[in-house]
Amino acid sequence: MTGTGPAAPAAGLLRGLPPLPRLLIGTQFAFNIGFFAVLPFLTAHLGGTLALAGWLVGLVLGLRTFSQQGLFVVGGTLTDRFGPRPVVLAGCALRVAGFTWLGFAQDTWAVIGSVLLVGFAAALFSPAVETETVRQAVLHEAATGVARTRVLALFNAAGQAGALLGPPLGAALLPIGFRAACLAGAGVFVVVFLGHLRLMPCTPAKSPADTLASAPGGARAVLRNRRFLALCAAYGGYLIVYNQLYLALPQEVERATGGQAALGWLFTLSSVLVIAGQLPVSRWAARRLSPRTAMLLGLLLMAAGSLAAAALLPVRAFGGLGPSLVFVVLLSVGQMLVVPAARAWVPDLTDGHLGLGVGALSSSAGLLVLVGSAPLGALFGRGGVLPWLALAAVPAAAALCLPGRSGPMRPGFSKVGASTAGNPR
Structure with missing residues (x-):
């Protein structure tokens, strides 16, 4: 990669950004507070309060991710x-x-309908925020030499900070009931809506539609790009494993401790690791690794986390939470490497169709999660070593799907820069 930039701390990096990317990073923080006030407790609600079968819980979670x-x-x-x-x-x-x-919601159809609506809502706002963040990161790289992966790492760390605050909010409301957590999450998004209604610019300096219209081929060109499709497949493997924070991890915690009390602490650990480590890891990766190598290393760490969890199942270390701890730690470190590298790679593989590329990356990954969630849910419902071994095979296969070696990032990627070149700094 090019343009590693100065080793500024997070606050300095944030202050050095123009107003729009700062707003987008704050948006990710707020989104995740509302989201994680609800999601970590959804599995227990579905399997406990509503008494859904394990395969159905996995299917509902897969539908949420796919939607x-x-x-x-x-x-x-x-x-x-x-x-x-x-x-x-x-x-x-x-x-x-x-x-x-x-x-x-009490009936299965109502649960599925509400979960689909929750997922589709994110299918609108998340790619909008991510696309503009990638675009702004490329522009900032061209203007200052600060690697785009560092800006995207700050975006990821802000999301994890929100993920850190969301579960305690949900846990504090759970004694009142799961409904209270849902309404609190809805309240956060009311505040986000009102804030963006007031603060977010009505349009970019130059409409992205102009870039879309001028770039040849549209969706057909993007979706026929074998290197981009390979990136999508590899990212899908990452997302399947990451989704196990909400499926495999709660079931493993229940098996090991007989309850869900430790789950909030494990989510807190994951968030703290990413908040503390994301910027140093990304700064190191920007200097030493290509996007491909960063993703490869991250995926292999995730595979190692699943294998280590399988090996530690008979061990009663840390109150039986040894498998969960090692899985969360290695998954979190892998995420720090995979996510910024994948997002930073998209502009160089989509030739101006940035929103479409960001959307297609996550859509294809979501489809793979939908296919994989129900079988994994059934496996983890049975317990034992086999589910963890099957899970370890997923990131290993994803690593084999990575596109061939990539050259340096193009800091002046013209078709991305053209759309918002007039943004104030």
Whole structure:
């Protein structure tokens, strides 16, 4: 990669950004507070309060991920066409409706419908925010020499800070009931909606639709790009493993301790690791690793985490939480390497169709999660070593799917820069 930039601390890096990327990073922080006030407790609610079978819990979680990640391409395409503001506002409004419905849902069909709405809401606002963040990171790289992966790492760390604050909020409300956590999450998104209605620019300096119209081939060109599709497959493997924080991890904690009390602490550990480590890891990776090597190392660490969890199942270390701890630690470090590298690689593989590329990356990954969640849910419902071995095979296979060696990032990527070149600094 090029342009590693100065080794500024997080606060200095944030202060050095223009207003729009600072707003986008704050947006990710707020999104995750509302989201993680609900999601970590969804598995226990479905399997406990509503008494759904393990395979059905896995299917519901897979549907949520697919309706979110699988439909990112819709949000990304709409962002290319209309700019991020209206897409973000629509997504926030739907998330409020979805969380409220989920809080009152009792029947299986209502749970599935509310979960699909919650996921589709994110399919609108998340790609809009991510697309504009990638675009701004490329522009900032061209203007200052600070590697785009460092800006994207700050975006990821802000999301993890929100993920750190969300579960305690949900846990504090759980004695009142799962409905209270859902309504609190909805309340956060009401605040986000109102804030963006006031603060987010109505349009980029130059509409992304202009870039989309001028770049040849559209979706056909992006989706026929074998290197981009290989990146999508590898990212899908990462997302399948990451999704096990909400499926395998709660079941393993229940098996080891007989309850869910430790789950909040494990989510806290994951968030603290990413908040503390994301920027140093990304700074090191920007100097020493290509995007491909960073993703390869991250995926192999995730595979090692699953294998280590399998090996530690008979061990009673840390109150039986040894498998969960090693899985969370290695998954978190792998995430720090994979996510910024994958997002930073997208502009160089999509030739100007940035929103479409960001959306397609997550959509294809979401489809793979949907395919893999129900079988993994059934395996983990049975317990034992086999589910962890199967899980370890996923990132190992994803590593084999990575595109061939990549050259340096192009800091002046013209078709991305053209869309917002007039943004104030």
